[in-house]
Amino acid sequence: DVKVTQSSRYLVKRTGEKVFLECVQDMDHENMFWYRQDPGLGLRLIYFSYDVKMKEKGDIPEGYSVSREKKERFSLILESASTNQTSMYLCASSLVGQGDEKLFFGSGTQLSVL
Amino acid sequence: DQQVKQNSPSLSVQEGRISILNCDYTNSMFDYFLWYKKYPAEGPTFLISISSIKDKNEDGRFTVFLNKSAKHLSLHIVPSQPGDSAVYFCAASVGSGGGADGLTFGKGTHLIIQP
Numbered sequence: 441d442v443k444v445t446q447s448s449r450y451l452v453k454r455t456g457e458k459v460f461l462e463c464v465q466d467m468d469h470e471n472m473f474w475y476r477q478d479p480g481l482g483l484r485l486i487y488f489s490y491d492v493k494m495k496e497k498g499d500i501p502e503g504y505s506v507s508r509e510k511k512e513r514f515s516l517i518l519e520s521a522s523t524n525q526t527s528m529y530l531c532a533s534s535l536v537g538q539g540d541e542k543l544f545f546g547s548g549t550q551l552s553v554l
Numbered sequence: 555d556q557q558v559k560q561n562s563p564s565l566s567v568q569e570g571r572i573s574i575l576n577c578d579y580t581n582s583m584f585d586y587f588l589w590y591k592k593y594p595a596e597g598p599t600f601l602i603s604i605s606s607i608k609d610k611n612e613d614g615r616f617t618v619f620l621n622k623s624a625k626h627l628s629l630h631i632v633p634s635q636p637g638d639s640a641v642y643f644c645a646a647s648v649g650s651g652g653g654a655d656g657l658t659f660g661k662g663t664h665l666i667i668q669p
Contacts, residue, residue: 444597473656480563482661483598483643498656530597532656542588543657545597 443467444546446531452552459518461549463531470535472514473498473543474506477528489514521553557581558646560660568668573631575663577644580625584646588657589618589629592641601642602629631665639667 447462465472473488475498485498487506495506503525507515514533518525528550532543559578567573577587585606590598604611604618604627611618617630631638641664645657 449595471656475656475659480661482560483645483659485656485658488656532597542600542603543598545590545599547597548595550595 444531444533444544446529446546446549448549449547450550450552452554453518453521454554455522457518457521457553459521459551459553461516461518461529461531461551463514463516463546464512465514465531465533465544466512467533467535467544468511469533469544470511471533472508473532473534474504474514474516475530475532476500477530477548483530486516521551523553525551526553527551555580556661557584558644558658558660560642560644560663562663563661564664564666566666566668567634569636570633573629573634573638573665573667575629575631575642575644575665577627577629577660578625579627579646581646581648581658582625583648584658586647587618587620587627588645588647589616590643590645590659592643592662598643634665634667636667636669639665641665 444465474486475483489495489508505517528548530548531546534543588603589601591601592598602616620627641662643662644660
Protein backbone atom coordinates (compact mmCIF):
# COMPACT_ATOMS: atom_id res chain seq x y z
CA ASP A 441 0.00 0.00 0.00
CA VAL A 442 1.12 3.51 -0.76
CA LYS A 443 1.93 5.45 2.33
CA VAL A 444 2.06 9.23 2.47
CA THR A 445 3.15 10.42 5.88
CA GLN A 446 2.77 13.94 7.22
CA SER A 447 4.97 14.61 10.20
CA SER A 448 2.39 16.35 12.39
CA ARG A 449 -1.35 15.85 12.81
CA TYR A 450 -1.83 19.10 14.73
CA LEU A 451 0.30 22.24 14.95
CA VAL A 452 -0.23 25.50 16.76
CA LYS A 453 1.97 28.43 15.75
CA ARG A 454 2.10 32.15 16.37
CA THR A 455 1.72 34.88 13.79
CA GLY A 456 5.05 35.64 12.13
CA GLU A 457 6.64 32.28 12.87
CA LYS A 458 8.30 30.26 10.13
CA VAL A 459 6.50 26.94 9.77
CA PHE A 460 7.67 23.75 8.11
CA LEU A 461 5.23 21.02 7.11
CA GLU A 462 6.92 17.80 6.12
CA CYS A 463 5.64 15.03 3.87
CA VAL A 464 7.24 11.72 2.95
CA GLN A 465 5.98 9.07 0.51
CA ASP A 466 7.33 5.55 0.25
CA MET A 467 6.26 4.51 -3.26
CA ASP A 468 8.85 6.25 -5.42
CA HIS A 469 6.24 8.60 -6.90
CA GLU A 470 7.48 11.38 -9.14
CA ASN A 471 4.66 13.82 -8.43
CA MET A 472 3.94 15.40 -5.08
CA PHE A 473 1.39 18.03 -4.12
CA TRP A 474 0.34 20.31 -1.30
CA TYR A 475 -3.33 21.21 -0.91
CA ARG A 476 -5.21 23.07 1.76
CA GLN A 477 -8.77 22.28 2.74
CA ASP A 478 -11.09 24.92 4.16
CA PRO A 479 -14.80 24.58 4.96
CA GLY A 480 -16.90 25.64 1.99
CA LEU A 481 -13.85 25.99 -0.25
CA GLY A 482 -12.88 22.38 -0.87
CA LEU A 483 -9.30 21.41 -1.70
CA ARG A 484 -7.11 24.04 -3.27
CA LEU A 485 -3.70 23.34 -4.79
CA ILE A 486 -0.83 25.35 -3.29
CA TYR A 487 2.26 23.90 -4.98
CA PHE A 488 3.27 20.75 -6.78
CA SER A 489 6.47 19.10 -7.87
CA TYR A 490 7.07 16.63 -10.67
CA ASP A 491 10.71 15.91 -9.94
CA VAL A 492 13.46 16.53 -7.43
CA LYS A 493 14.27 20.23 -7.15
CA MET A 494 11.38 21.07 -9.48
CA LYS A 495 8.36 23.01 -8.27
CA GLU A 496 5.35 24.65 -9.81
CA LYS A 497 2.83 27.07 -8.37
CA GLY A 498 -0.70 25.88 -7.92
CA ASP A 499 -3.79 28.02 -7.55
CA ILE A 500 -2.95 29.70 -4.24
CA PRO A 501 0.86 29.88 -3.79
CA GLU A 502 0.99 33.29 -2.08
CA GLY A 503 2.59 33.12 1.35
CA TYR A 504 4.02 29.65 0.77
CA SER A 505 7.16 28.08 -0.61
CA VAL A 506 8.22 24.47 -1.07
CA SER A 507 11.32 22.34 -1.12
CA ARG A 508 11.98 19.01 -2.76
CA GLU A 509 15.57 17.96 -2.20
CA LYS A 510 14.81 14.24 -2.30
CA LYS A 511 12.27 12.33 -4.35
CA GLU A 512 10.40 11.00 -1.35
CA ARG A 513 10.15 14.26 0.60
CA PHE A 514 8.18 17.42 -0.15
CA SER A 515 8.15 20.26 2.36
CA LEU A 516 5.75 23.18 2.58
CA ILE A 517 7.12 26.34 4.18
CA LEU A 518 5.17 29.25 5.57
CA GLU A 519 7.78 31.99 5.71
CA SER A 520 5.79 34.18 8.11
CA ALA A 521 2.62 32.50 9.30
CA SER A 522 -0.58 34.52 9.33
CA THR A 523 -3.99 33.78 10.82
CA ASN A 524 -5.53 33.27 7.37
CA GLN A 525 -3.21 30.30 6.92
CA THR A 526 -5.06 28.41 9.63
CA SER A 527 -6.24 25.37 7.70
CA MET A 528 -6.01 21.62 7.10
CA TYR A 529 -2.97 20.94 4.92
CA LEU A 530 -2.92 17.81 2.80
CA CYS A 531 0.05 16.30 1.03
CA ALA A 532 -0.45 13.91 -1.88
CA SER A 533 1.61 11.95 -4.38
CA SER A 534 1.02 10.22 -7.69
CA LEU A 535 2.92 8.07 -10.13
CA VAL A 536 3.62 9.27 -13.65
CA GLY A 537 2.25 7.04 -16.35
CA GLN A 538 0.14 4.83 -14.15
CA GLY A 539 -2.80 5.35 -16.42
CA ASP A 540 -4.91 7.43 -14.10
CA GLU A 541 -4.62 10.57 -12.07
CA LYS A 542 -5.19 8.91 -8.75
CA LEU A 543 -3.67 10.87 -5.90
CA PHE A 544 -2.72 9.27 -2.62
CA PHE A 545 -3.18 11.58 0.32
CA GLY A 546 -1.60 11.80 3.74
CA SER A 547 -3.72 12.14 6.88
CA GLY A 548 -3.38 15.89 6.93
CA THR A 549 -1.93 18.50 9.28
CA GLN A 550 -4.37 20.81 11.05
CA LEU A 551 -2.48 24.07 11.48
CA SER A 552 -3.72 26.81 13.77
CA VAL A 553 -2.02 30.20 13.60
CA LEU A 554 -2.75 32.38 16.61
CA ASP B 555 -13.66 30.77 -11.67
CA GLN B 556 -14.77 27.46 -10.27
CA GLN B 557 -14.26 24.72 -12.82
CA VAL B 558 -15.69 21.87 -10.77
CA LYS B 559 -18.91 22.57 -8.91
CA GLN B 560 -20.72 20.62 -6.25
CA ASN B 561 -23.77 22.70 -5.59
CA SER B 562 -25.09 20.77 -2.61
CA PRO B 563 -23.00 21.41 0.49
CA SER B 564 -24.84 18.65 2.33
CA LEU B 565 -27.19 15.75 1.68
CA SER B 566 -29.13 13.63 4.15
CA VAL B 567 -30.27 10.13 3.14
CA GLN B 568 -31.91 7.33 5.03
CA GLU B 569 -29.93 4.15 5.57
CA GLY B 570 -30.67 1.59 2.84
CA ARG B 571 -31.80 4.18 0.32
CA ILE B 572 -29.90 5.49 -2.68
CA SER B 573 -27.54 8.47 -2.27
CA ILE B 574 -26.97 10.60 -5.37
CA LEU B 575 -24.19 13.16 -5.31
CA ASN B 576 -23.91 15.56 -8.21
CA CYS B 577 -21.02 17.39 -9.83
CA ASP B 578 -20.84 19.83 -12.74
CA TYR B 579 -17.78 21.03 -14.60
CA THR B 580 -17.12 23.89 -16.97
CA ASN B 581 -13.76 23.02 -18.53
CA SER B 582 -14.44 20.97 -21.67
CA MET B 583 -10.82 19.82 -21.66
CA PHE B 584 -11.42 17.67 -18.57
CA ASP B 585 -11.48 14.05 -19.60
CA TYR B 586 -10.92 12.13 -16.39
CA PHE B 587 -13.06 12.34 -13.28
CA LEU B 588 -12.70 10.96 -9.80
CA TRP B 589 -14.59 10.84 -6.54
CA TYR B 590 -12.84 11.00 -3.19
CA LYS B 591 -14.26 10.34 0.24
CA LYS B 592 -13.03 12.13 3.34
CA TYR B 593 -13.66 11.47 7.00
CA PRO B 594 -12.92 14.20 9.58
CA ALA B 595 -9.23 14.50 10.52
CA GLU B 596 -8.19 12.10 7.74
CA GLY B 597 -6.89 12.57 4.23
CA PRO B 598 -9.19 11.95 1.25
CA THR B 599 -9.26 8.42 -0.09
CA PHE B 600 -9.92 7.48 -3.69
CA LEU B 601 -13.35 5.98 -4.31
CA ILE B 602 -14.04 5.59 -8.02
CA SER B 603 -13.09 7.18 -11.34
CA ILE B 604 -14.35 7.43 -14.89
CA SER B 605 -12.75 8.29 -18.19
CA SER B 606 -14.56 10.46 -20.71
CA ILE B 607 -14.71 7.55 -23.15
CA LYS B 608 -17.22 5.89 -20.83
CA ASP B 609 -20.57 6.98 -19.49
CA LYS B 610 -20.74 4.64 -16.53
CA ASN B 611 -18.38 2.90 -14.14
CA GLU B 612 -19.46 0.59 -11.37
CA ASP B 613 -17.63 -0.73 -8.32
CA GLY B 614 -19.74 -2.60 -5.82
CA ARG B 615 -22.25 -0.21 -4.24
CA PHE B 616 -20.75 2.77 -6.06
CA THR B 617 -21.58 3.84 -9.60
CA VAL B 618 -20.43 6.97 -11.37
CA PHE B 619 -22.35 8.30 -14.36
CA LEU B 620 -20.92 10.80 -16.82
CA ASN B 621 -22.97 12.98 -19.16
CA LYS B 622 -20.41 14.78 -21.33
CA SER B 623 -22.89 16.87 -23.26
CA ALA B 624 -24.27 18.28 -20.00
CA LYS B 625 -20.82 18.41 -18.36
CA HIS B 626 -22.30 16.57 -15.43
CA LEU B 627 -21.40 13.56 -13.40
CA SER B 628 -23.05 11.84 -10.50
CA LEU B 629 -22.11 9.29 -7.87
CA HIS B 630 -24.74 6.77 -6.82
CA ILE B 631 -24.39 4.79 -3.62
CA VAL B 632 -26.80 1.88 -3.23
CA PRO B 633 -27.68 0.90 -0.59
CA SER B 634 -26.43 3.70 1.65
CA GLN B 635 -24.77 2.61 4.88
CA PRO B 636 -23.85 4.54 8.06
CA GLY B 637 -20.15 4.27 7.20
CA ASP B 638 -20.83 6.24 4.03
CA SER B 639 -21.32 9.39 6.09
CA ALA B 640 -18.41 11.58 4.97
CA VAL B 641 -17.52 14.48 2.73
CA TYR B 642 -17.36 13.52 -0.94
CA PHE B 643 -15.19 15.47 -3.35
CA CYS B 644 -15.57 15.42 -7.09
CA ALA B 645 -12.31 15.96 -8.99
CA ALA B 646 -11.30 16.33 -12.62
CA SER B 647 -8.17 16.41 -14.73
CA VAL B 648 -7.03 16.90 -18.29
CA GLY B 649 -5.58 13.58 -19.36
CA SER B 650 -5.23 10.44 -17.29
CA GLY B 651 -1.63 9.67 -18.00
CA GLY B 652 -0.31 10.70 -14.66
CA GLY B 653 0.26 14.33 -15.48
CA ALA B 654 1.85 16.42 -12.80
CA ASP B 655 -0.71 19.20 -12.60
CA GLY B 656 -2.80 17.54 -9.94
CA LEU B 657 -6.55 17.49 -9.81
CA THR B 658 -9.15 20.24 -9.72
CA PHE B 659 -11.54 19.59 -6.86
CA GLY B 660 -15.07 20.68 -6.10
CA LYS B 661 -15.98 22.12 -2.72
CA GLY B 662 -17.38 18.83 -1.47
CA THR B 663 -20.75 17.47 -0.37
CA HIS B 664 -21.27 16.31 3.20
CA LEU B 665 -23.32 13.11 3.03
CA ILE B 666 -25.17 12.16 6.20
CA ILE B 667 -26.76 8.73 6.41
CA GLN B 668 -29.66 8.68 8.84
CA PRO B 669 -30.39 5.42 10.69
